[in-house]
Amino acid sequence: MAGLRWPPEDSDLHHARVPSTADLISDDDRSVAADSWSIKSDYGSTLDDEQRHVDASDVLSTIASFRAASDYSSDKEAPDVDVEPSMLGLQSYWDATYADELANFHEHGHSGEVWFGSDVMETVATWTKSLCINVSQGHIDNLIDNVSSEPDSELVLNELSTWNVLDIGTGNGLLLHELAKLGFRDLTGTDYSEGAIGLARNLAERDGFTGINFEVDDVLATKLAGRFKLVMDKGTLDAIGLHPDGPIKRIMYWESISNLVAPGGILVITSCNSTKDELVQEVESFNQRSISTSSEVEAVKDQEVQKDLPPFQYLSHVRTYPTFMFGGSEGSRVVTVAFLRN
Numbered sequence: 518m519a520g521l522r523w524p525p526e527d528s529d530l531h532h533a534r535v536p537s538t539a540d541l542i543s544d545d546d547r548s549v550a551a552d553s554w555s556i557k558s559d560y561g562s563t564l565d566d567e568q569r570h571v572d573a574s575d576v577l578s579t580i581a582s583f584r585a586a587s588d589y590s591s592d593k594e595a596p597d598v599d600v601e602p603s604m605l606g607l608q609s610y611w612d613a614t615y616a617d618e619l620a621n622f623h624e625h626g627h628s629g630e631v632w633f634g635s636d637v638m639e640t641v642a643t644w645t646k647s648l649c650i651n652v653s654q655g656h657i658d659n660l661i662d663n664v665s666s667e668p669d670s671e672l673v674l675n676e677l678s679t680w681n682v683l684d685i686g687t688g689n690g691l692l693l694h695e696l697a698k699l700g701f702r703d704l705t706g707t708d709y710s711e712g713a714i715g716l717a718r719n720l721a722e723r724d725g726f727t728g729i730n731f732e733v734d735d736v737l738a739t740k741l742a743g744r745f746k747l748v749m750d751k752g753t754l755d756a757i758g759l760h761p762d763g764p765i766k767r768i769m770y771w772e773s774i775s776n777l778v779a780p781g782g783i784l785v786i787t788s789c790n791s792t793k794d795e796l797v798q799e800v801e802s803f804n805q806r807s808i809s810t811s812s813e814v815e816a817v818k819d820q821e822v823q824k825d826l827p828p829f830q831y832l833s834h835v836r837t838y839p840t841f842m843f844g845g846s847e848g849s850r851v852v853t854v855a856f857l858r859n
């Protein structure tokens with residue numbers, strides 16, 4: 518991918534950080550690019566988007582005032598508000614990137630960037646397959662980390678074919694190729710960049726994965742009607758969090774994702790900008806917001822408060838990524854965490 522490397526290959530940093538928007542573009546460019554979030558393309562209603570944005574801002578300011586008023590500082594109630602915005606949070610950046618990658622594909626047959634590298638992509642795919650088999654077989658409390666190297670039984674292949682898969686922010690769609698090779702059959706990839714979807718369709722056709730469905734869709738204003746048993750996110754929440762309104766966009770993300778994952782289904786997030794604990798904490802915050810909102814609705818309806826199940830529950834995370842010590846604590850550059858949708 519042109520210019521930027523994310524995460525940097527030889528960094529000592531626990532979190533991979535990228536140059537800020539202020540470093541990379543002028544104020545004019547930035548406001549034009551940021552405007553592209555409110556002046557939506559033909560698949561998004563501006564009014565709906567504005568309302569969603571206002572709702573998320575309200576939630577964020579409630580959280581911010583709660584945090585300011587509270588002297589209990591060890592619990593993180595919201596994603597870091599100090600994450601530096603970056604070009605990678607802007608759709609204009611991705612549109613330009615995929616225009617280049619598409620041109621490269623047509624000229625040289627290149628597939629484009631594999632975010633976090635091929636090893637991580639393969640690990641994410643095999644680990645996710647193992648997780649789905651475990652969940653299909655009811656082993657939620659006793660998960661086994663690695664899939665067997667034995668050829669898959671018909672039973673396993675049948676189980677995998679019942680998982681409809683959505684990869685949000687699919688980019689070139691190569692993660693879906695990996696999942697197809699492992700036996701998943703019902704595969705959809707979405708991205709808000711038309712160039713990404715163009716590249717993904719070309720690559721799938723070239724490499725014989727013609728059964729994969731690719732669609733242009735903004736996950737924060739999704740037009741997808743169905744729900745998916747497996748939703749994959751590799752680097753997309755990271756990108757969303759790098760928008761100048763990153764904290765608000767992250768709140769919108771969880772609202773949207775909770776409608777995309779089917780009950781009993783799984784969300785698998787791979788990130789280089791959040792630790793596993795930060796992602797778990799972010800989900801906890803979303804759960805608390807959802808439960809209090811649904812309790813308020815129930816209280817008005819029935820004059821009594823009912824306790825709901827939290828929308829998401831932590832399931833597992835990849836333990837096999839290489840780790841390193843930094844500042845006295847151990848970490849890895851990339852995390853992959855799975856959450857179960859209740």
Ligand SMILES: C[S@@+](CC[C@H](N)C(=O)[O-])C[C@H]1O[C@@H](n2cnc3c(N)ncnc32)[C@H](O)[C@@H]1O
Binds near residue numbers: 757
């Ligand atoms: C870091 S790249 C990862 C691409 C791909 N998942 C991979 O692992 O190779 C982030 C992707 O998220 C997409 N993206 C960012 N915000 C999005 C949004 N709101 N809706 C849909 N796609 C989005 C970008 O266009 C880009 O393809």
